[in-house]
Amino acid sequence: MQRPITGYHKDDADDWVAELSCGHGQHVRHRPPFLLRPWSLTAEGRDSMLGTQLDCVRCDRLEMPDGLTPYKRTPEFEEGTIPGGLRKNHATKAGVWGVIHVISGQLRYHVDGLDGRELLLTPETRGIVAPEVLHHVAPDGPVRFFVEFHSRGA
Ligand SMILES: [Zn+2]
Numbered sequence: 280m281q282r283p284i285t286g287y288h289k290d291d292a293d294d295w296v297a298e299l300s301c302g303h304g305q306h307v308r309h310r311p312p313f314l315l316r317p318w319s320l321t322a323e324g325r326d327s328m329l330g331t332q333l334d335c336v337r338c339d340r341l342e343m344p345d346g347l348t349p350y351k352r353t354p355e356f357e358e359g360t361i362p363g364g365l366r367k368n369h370a371t372k373a374g375v376w377g378v379i380h381v382i383s384g385q386l387r388y389h390v391d392g393l394d395g396r397e398l399l400l401t402p403e404t405r406g407i408v409a410p411e412v413l414h415h416v417a418p419d420g421p422v423r424f425f426v427e428f429h430s431r432g433a
Contacts, residue, residue, distance in 0.1 A: 280339055280393065280412070281332035287325050295319045297328075300373045301410050302344035302431060303337045339393065341407040343376050347429040355382065355425045358418035365426075368392075368413045376429045377408030384422030390414045400424070 282299035287307075290296050296304040307319040307328075318324030337344070356362070368391055371377055379388060381400045388398045388406040392413030399419070400406045408414060408426070 280335055280409075282335040282338060283330050283332050284328055286329075295325070297333060299333060299335055301335055301338050302347060302374055302376070303335050303342075304344075305333055305335065338409050338412075341390070341393075341409055343378070343407055343429065346431065347376060348432045349378075349427050349429050350432065352427040353425050355423055358384070358420070358422050361416065361418060365416050368415050370411050370413050371408055371428065373410050374430050375410050377406075378427045378429065379406030379408065379416065380425055380427060381405070382423040382425070384424075385419050386422045386424055387417040387419050388414065389417070 282301045282303070284297045285300050286298040288296055288298065288304075290306070295307050297307045298304055307316050308314050309316045309319050318328055356365075370392060379386065379400055381402050381404075383402060386400045386406070388400050390396045390398070390412060392411075393409070398404070398406060
C-alpha cells in the first residue's frame, strides 16, 4: 500500500533510507543506470520528496516495524462485550500499530482496507493492525481478547 515519506536516515552502509508514515524504512538508492534517484543525493532533493508516496510491501504483509513500544491497551473484551466501534470499520492513526491478543477462543479479523482478507485469530495467532488501515473484528463463538497499541514513542 502507498505510504508517504516522513523523513530520512542513513543505514550502516551509508545508504539513504526513507522513513515512511507507517514506521517502515525503504532504501532510496541512486545506482545508475538501474536505480535513478538523483534526488536522494542532496538535502534539497530529499526535502522535495517529503510526502511522496512509496509502495510499502511490509504493510501489505502486516509486518510490524522494529523499534516500536507498547503504550496503551484496551480492557479485556468477551464476545458479548465487544465495543460497537471495533465491530464496524475503523482504523488507528498514522504511526500507530495495534496487536490483537486473543486470550482464549477465536476472533475473526477482517482487514477491509488492505484487500478484504479475513484472518482467524487464536491465542497462537495474534492480529497485526497496520496504521490507517480500515478493519473490524467479529466474534466466532466464545472469545476473550484485548488490543495493545504500539508507536515509535517520544
Ligand atoms: Zn509500511
